[in-house]
Amino acid sequence: MAKFERKDKKKLSAISTASLPDVVFMLLFFFMTVTTLRETEQLVVVALPEASQAAKIGRKDLTSYIYIGSPVLGYQQQMGTNARIQLNDAFREVSDIRNFIAAEREALKEDDRQFMTTSLKVDVNVRMGIVSDVKQELRRSNALTVSYSAKKKTTE
């Protein structure tokens, strides 16, 4: 017994936490490099469809996003529950897409403009009518590369 007690007493010195900040900083830098800042507040509910053939989008900085879905609960009183288009931080109409694309294109470097991709984040329950309108508008604004955003199916 006495032997054990003596061991306990020796262990009393605290564990050094001096390297803890280093560990946490490492984690921090990991997350800072791996992730991107969330740019916009979600105004519409978007549950993405699943597709087994979904491919990764190469460059995020060349991608502009168009969200289509029914408004989130807080906005349903103003906007109703029908599918709406969200560009950047606000509800928009189909006719606004042309200006949006022009602005997005303007923000890119000249060499990169031809690689611009428009990612359509559309809710599964949306009807194709509004999506077709958006597609026609994209064709009119000459933003021809689109990506139908979808989750990659893990099974199969």
Place this chain on the structure above:
Amino acid sequence: MAKRKREAGEINAGSMADIAFLLLIFFLVTTTMDIDSGLIRRLPPMPDEHQKQDDAKINRRNIMVVLVNSRDHLSAGGRPMDIKLLKDAVKEFVQNPSEDPKKAEKEIKEIDGLGPYPVSKAVISLQNARGTSYNAYISIQNELVAAFNELRDELSTSRFGKVYARLSDEQQQIVRKAIPQNISEAEPVDVDIDANKK
């Protein structure tokens, strides 16, 4: 002398961890990790109003029309079809192994690095109604892409011994030339026929 000693005293770094944690949690909350993935497609350019449409150039037998109506019923090549069968139907239509005069034509083309290869002239035309659900539309798009991807994989494995995704960029380009992904998304037409009735 006494002053110097005080300067040498260490700053307590115990709270450093807390600060770092705070930063870490901030970044965890404000960032997203999702990798954006999707079906990448090129839309046709808007037809010029002054230009005559040259749709007639494509032989009718080379077009496979895939219709989805507002009840999400599917019809391909004029027949109602289950979505599970669509991929194989598209593959057979494009490849036309039995030289069926109703299916796509092939044209022998000289492709650098591959030699003469019968390139299919098939065009898959996907048409939907305004009432079609996005879910159905995407699953059909997915099947169409899957059909072409499988054809490319088959060619890649037989010629290069690797699946398409593992090929080098030049080889991928060769395979893409041999099997072009001709999926046309026509302007919305009101497809209100009942696929099951027709």
